[in-house]
Amino acid sequence: xxxxxIDSVLALGIVWMALQTVRSDSLFQAMLMFIVFxxxxxxxWARLHAPDLALAExxxxxxxxxxxxxxTWRRLQVHGPDDSNGPRLMTRWLALxxxxxxxxxxxxxxxxxxxxxxxxxxxxxxxxxxxxxxxxSNPVTGVLLGxxxxxxxxxxxxxxxxxxxxRAVATEFRPGVLPGPAHAEVPLVGALLSLVVPxxxxxxxxxxxxxxxxxxxxxxGGAVLAAGGVLLCLTGRLEAAAQASALERVGVILGLxxxxxxxxxxxATGGPMLALPGVWAIYLVETALLLSIALTLVLLFxxxxxxxxxx
Amino acid sequence: xxxTAVIYVLTxxxxxxxGLYGLLVSRQIxxxxxxxxxxxxxxxxxxxxxxxxxxGPPDPVPQAMVLTGIVIAVSxxxxxxxxxxxxxxxxxxxxxxxxxVTxxVTxxLDDDE
Numbered sequence: 001x002x003x004x005x006i007d008s009v010l011a012l013g014i015v016w017m018a019l020q021t022v023r024s025d026s027l028f029q030a031m032l033m034f035i036v037f038x039x040x041x042x043x044x045w046a047r048l049h050a051p052d053l054a055l056a057e058x059x060x061x062x063x064x065x066x067x068x069x070x071x072t073w074r075r076l077q078v079h080g081p082d083d084s085n086g087p088r089l090m091t092r093w094l095a096l097x098x099x100x101x102x103x104x105x106x107x108x109x110x111x112x113x114x115x116x117x118x119x120x121x122x123x124x125x126x127x128x129x130x131x132x133x134x135x136x137s138n139p140v141t142g143v144l145l146g147x148x149x150x151x152x153x154x155x156x157x158x159x160x161x162x163x164x165x166x167r168a169v170a171t172e173f174r175p176g177v178l179p180g181p182a183h184a185e186v187p188l189v190g191a192l193l194s195l196v197v198p199x200x201x202x203x204x205x206x207x208x209x210x211x212x213x214x215x216x217x218x219x220x221g222g223a224v225l226a227a228g229g230v231l232l233c234l235t236g237r238l239e240a241a242a243q244a245s246a247l248e249r250v251g252v253i254l255g256l257x258x259x260x261x262x263x264x265x266x267x268a269t270g271g272p273m274l275a276l277p278g279v280w281a282i283y284l285v286e287t288a289l290l291l292s293i294a295l296t297l298v299l300l301f302x303x304x305x306x307x308x309x310x311x
Numbered sequence: 312x313x314x315t316a317v318i319y320v321l322t323x324x325x326x327x328x329x330g331l332y333g334l335l336v337s338r339q340i341x342x343x344x345x346x347x348x349x350x351x352x353x354x355x356x357x358x359x360x361x362x363x364x365x366x367g368p369p370d371p372v373p374q375a376m377v378l379t380g381i382v383i384a385v386s387x388x389x390x391x392x393x394x395x396x397x398x399x400x401x402x403x404x405x406x407x408x409x410x411x412v413t414x415x416v417t418x419x420l421d422d423d424e
Contacts (some may be wrong), residue, residue: 166390170397300389
């Protein structure tokens with residue numbers, strides 16, 4: 001009963017935040033509401049017994065997406081005319097009926113699917129039965145790297161494509177794209193960074209290591225590590241460089257390269273492609289994925305080909 | 312029927328509807344990106360609720376799919392934000408305007424030649 005009350009309050013909070021994201025007069029406020037929406041969603045994932053998703057939503061959905069949105073908003077303001085005073089919402093008479101009809105469609109789909117009797121022998125059940133074969137006890141990690149490795153490989157390809165696309169459309173290099181490090185010289189910033197950045201590395205490695213048997217994994221860990229990098233950019237410790245260093249070039253493709261190579265070597269020795277031959281291979285691939293994800297996300301945040309230490 | 316599942320299906324529907332409404336009426340591109348992400352959140356919530364999240368640990372396959380979806384969403388958003396910055400450079404505006412789109416693209420192509 002108390003659980004149902006918590007779920008109801010949480011659901012109301014989520015819907016309210018979504019409504020505020022759309023309705024807020026100021027764009028800045030809308031983005032903040034969206035970030036809070038992400039945090040409430042991560043609570044909903046926890047309530048729905050999906051702690052892996054809760055971690056991913058908090059780190060990626062709310063954290064990194066929020067940072068990307070806010071920094072882009074700032075860049076738009078610095079580099080362009082301020083058109084935040086015009087009318088924000090258009091009047092479209094069909095919008096409300098279309099939105100209501102689509103919401104109704106979601107309800108009908110959900111309602112119908114909930115009525116269906118449980119089907120035995122689904123992919124998820126088979127995964128749980130055969131989890132021991134691949135040597136990890138977290139079923140989500142098992143699916144991501146054992147049973148549906150193609151998805152994860154393509155996911156890395158999408159992240160790489162997003163970064164390449166972002167580089168391709170940003171034609172000229174503007175060194176001032178990072179917001180000014182307004183507080184870089186405050187003495188406490190250095191002390192804070194020397195505390196927070198090592199912790200973000202520690203948490204990232206922990207999430208990676210725990211991912212085999214507990215909630216966690218390369219994506220959550222990568223996002224936490226990227227958060228440390230974003231902090232270094234914001235405080236002026238890292239700054240945009242006009243050229244990517246060789247290390248950065250390797251880092252961006254490391255995940256995709258290691259994953260593909262491992263998969264191909266397995267195929268060359270007679271196994272099915274991408275069938276990772278043991279727990280060590282899973283951790284090897286996950287480590288490469290983590291490094292690539294973190295680096296790509298920080299580079300996307302910096303909107304620069306590369307990064308270097310600020311003088 | 313599990314009442315928790317009903318609550319989250321209704322929430323998913325509400326978020327999706329609100330997101331779609333926002334997408335249709337928003338002028339600013341940044342705001343449209345927020346609303347697309349809201350719609351995505353609604354679909355993710357529906358998938359996990361239908362995967363049995365209300366009763367116990369949900370089916371691992373939809374969980375992995377949603378995890379992939381969250382990463383794809385941030386990738387697509389990051390790319391869209393880069394496009395938005397470029398769009399503002401070309402058109403001088405961060406809002407949607409059909410005619411302005413055509414003009415700016417035509418100008419950019421002319422410049423390249």
